[in-house]
Amino acid sequence: MRMHSIWALAAIAALALVSAVHAEDEHRQLGAHVHGHGTLSIAVEDKRVAMELEVPGMDLVGFEHVAETKEQKVAIENAKAKLAKPLALFKLPASAICSVSQVKVALEGGDDHDDGDEDHAEHANAKYDEDERGGHTEFHVAYTLDCAKPANLTSIAFDYFKAFSGANELTVNVVTAKAQNTYEVSRDKPALDLGGMM
Amino acid sequence: MIVPRLALQSLLNRALTASLTVLAIAFSVMLLLGVEKVRTGARQSFADTISGTDLIVGARNGGIQLLLYSVFRIGNATNNITWKSLEDIAKHPDVAWVVPLSLGDSHHGFRVLGTTPDYFKHYKYRHGRPITFAQGEPFDDLFDAVIGADVAQALEYKAGDPIIVAHGTGSISFVEHEDKPFRVSGILEKTGTPIDRTVHVSLKAIEAIHVDWKQGIPMLGETVSAEDVRAMSLKPTAVTAALIGLKSKIATFRLQRMINEYPEEPLSAIIPGLTLQELWQLVGTAETALSVVSAMVVATALLGMVTMILTTLNERRREMAILRSVGARPATILGLLATEAGLLTLAGVILGAILLYAALAVLQPYVDRAYGLHLSINPPTYREWITLGAIVLAGFLAGLIPAARAYRQSLADGMMVRT
Numbered sequence: 001m002r003m004h005s006i007w008a009l010a011a012i013a014a015l016a017l018v019s020a021v022h023a024e025d026e027h028r029q030l031g032a033h034v035h036g037h038g039t040l041s042i043a044v045e046d047k048r049v050a051m052e053l054e055v056p057g058m059d060l061v062g063f064e065h066v067a068e069t070k071e072q073k074v075a076i077e078n079a080k081a082k083l084a085k086p087l088a089l090f091k092l093p094a095s096a097i098c099s100v101s102q103v104k105v106a107l108e109g110g111d112d113h114d115d116g117d118e119d120h121a122e123h124a125n126a127k128y129d130e131d132e133r134g135g136h137t138e139f140h141v142a143y144t145l146d147c148a149k150p151a152n153l154t155s156i157a158f159d160y161f162k163a164f165s166g167a168n169e170l171t172v173n174v175v176t177a178k179a180q181n182t183y184e185v186s187r188d189k190p191a192l193d194l195g196g197m198m
Numbered sequence: 199m200i201v202p203r204l205a206l207q208s209l210l211n212r213a214l215t216a217s218l219t220v221l222a223i224a225f226s227v228m229l230l231l232g233v234e235k236v237r238t239g240a241r242q243s244f245a246d247t248i249s250g251t252d253l254i255v256g257a258r259n260g261g262i263q264l265l266l267y268s269v270f271r272i273g274n275a276t277n278n279i280t281w282k283s284l285e286d287i288a289k290h291p292d293v294a295w296v297v298p299l300s301l302g303d304s305h306h307g308f309r310v311l312g313t314t315p316d317y318f319k320h321y322k323y324r325h326g327r328p329i330t331f332a333q334g335e336p337f338d339d340l341f342d343a344v345i346g347a348d349v350a351q352a353l354e355y356k357a358g359d360p361i362i363v364a365h366g367t368g369s370i371s372f373v374e375h376e377d378k379p380f381r382v383s384g385i386l387e388k389t390g391t392p393i394d395r396t397v398h399v400s401l402k403a404i405e406a407i408h409v410d411w412k413q414g415i416p417m418l419g420e421t422v423s424a425e426d427v428r429a430m431s432l433k434p435t436a437v438t439a440a441l442i443g444l445k446s447k448i449a450t451f452r453l454q455r456m457i458n459e460y461p462e463e464p465l466s467a468i469i470p471g472l473t474l475q476e477l478w479q480l481v482g483t484a485e486t487a488l489s490v491v492s493a494m495v496v497a498t499a500l501l502g503m504v505t506m507i508l509t510t511l512n513e514r515r516r517e518m519a520i521l522r523s524v525g526a527r528p529a530t531i532l533g534l535l536a537t538e539a540g541l542l543t544l545a546g547v548i549l550g551a552i553l554l555y556a557a558l559a560v561l562q563p564y565v566d567r568a569y570g571l572h573l574s575i576n577p578p579t580y581r582e583w584i585t586l587g588a589i590v591l592a593g594f595l596a597g598l599i600p601a602a603r604a605y606r607q608s609l610a611d612g613m614m615v616r617t
Contacts, residue, residue: 175469
């Protein structure tokens with residue numbers, strides 16, 4: 001019985017393979033880039049929480065070319081300022097007692113390698129020019145948080161959608177010592193229940 | 199309080215039909231809840247196929263396909279990955295262990311997996327449960343094989359038996375590696391995962407059986423004996439995929455990105471739990487279909503109850519009329535019949551739940567053993583309580599149909615003698 005269900009599953013999966021494209025970028029190859037859709041990856045171990053946000057420029061600033069006008073430059077700076085405060089975008093339970101220990105904001109595919117105070121060491125290989133990114137800029141943000149009581153990290157409220165009117169969906173990947181899971185949150189359902197993951 | 203008591207008495211008066219109706223509702227509720235349990239059980243067992251592995255690495259293709267061939271042994275890899283790339287990954291400071299997987303041969307339709315003894319140490323299922331041996335031990339010799347529980351059962355093997363591995367993955371193969379027979383060194387306990395249907399050999403053994411093979415067929419006159427093979431260096435040059443464990447979960451996404459961007463070879467790394475979830479979403483439609491079917495069964499049972507009450511209504515014309523004549527208002531009659539229906543449904547729901555838990559308690563070990571499906575015995579979830587409440591409410595509302603009919607019948611109608 002189990003065998004049959006697995007074969008049926010395989011047939012369905014084969015059909016769906018086309019859509020299962022990896023959203024990663026590589027040498028002269030472009031990752032998936034879907035406007036309105038970003039990815040938030042969260043890894044938790046002990047009291048350390050690592051989060052990575054990858055989201056198209058369209059979602060956060062409304063354009064995906066190199067900022068030309070003054071307004072566009074201001075828009076990028078505003079977006080970066082908002083991204084630098086993860087706890088305001090991704091509201092964690094107060095009882096988890098989390099604090100931000102590191103934030104790295106990068107804009108890939110744009111003219112974003114000028115802020116001296118931000119550490120771009122990890123993105124050294126990400127200095128694509130606009131053509132290489134297919135003309136689409138992408139925000140790439142890495143956060144490191146420290147939570148005194150990570151067991152209380154049972155939910156996330158996504159004020160992110162309130163902060164960025166162009167963002168519609170976010171795939172949330174969560175890896176903890178206990179489990180690995182993936183969720184979808186959206187403008188209509190901006191909350192995530194992580195019960196059982198911690 | 200007279201109405202519920204009256205309703206109960208009236209039901210007791212028709213104990214046989216009433217109890218049959220209750221039974222019909224009970225079975226339908228049992229089915230509805232049971233489907234829910236099987237659904238969550240299947241989902242859980244599926245998600246529990248692999249645990250403790252942080253990343254699976256394979257040639258670059260869709261994550262689901264990589265998961266299917268590396269974990270479920272379904273389909274084949276489009277490309278192998280080179281041993282050198284794997285060594286590079288193993289050297290990464292965040293990597294705790296690497297277990298290579300080499301697929302492509304079969305034994306009577308069961309896949310043969312070439313791997314290292316670490317596989318038995320690191321492969322975990324169902325929340326970190328390790329693989330255990332029912333008989334024997336991990337492979338030690340070049341021509342040792344460890345077989346899964348289903349393989350042992352289907353082919354009636356026991357530890358120490360010789361087996362011959364066939365080239366390719368069909369169940370009937372015309373080219374067999376018969377010059378190099380294997381010995382069953384161990385048999386694994388049933389896990390309910392694809393491991394049960396796998397023959398495990400060492401990576402070197404996979405190399406060894408292909409030493410004198412060129413272009414998929416053995417070269418005539420160039421056979422290398424099993425003894426000579428032992429003397430050869432059997433370092434693999436390529437494997438199909440690899441399981442990777444990390445020192446810290448924090449590094450998971452970082453290493454995944456690194457492997458996906460590995461410049462020397464197009465590789466992809468997946469996080470098994472995430473991809474399992476994606477895969478499950480594909481079969482989600484079937485889940486919905488199951489739920490719809492069992493909801494229909496409940497609707498049918500409720501319809502049967504309404505029919506039962508409606509048919510007895512004719513016999514009860516006089517009863518209703520007497521009630522009316524002693525001062526019961528039409529509204530009381532309405533309430534009486536609706537309450538009867540509500541009580542029937544409530545009894546059915548309670549009985550159904552009891553039956554389900556009794557069945558679960560009895561069948562759970564068997565289902566786990568036979569199908570590897572772990573059905574958890576939990577109190578009803580919030581959603582199930584809502585469903586049960588909705589069924590009782592629906593039964594009560596359905597009871598309003600015959601009730602409305604009785605309501606409309608006049609006092610005189612019931613008093614008249616019909617011929």
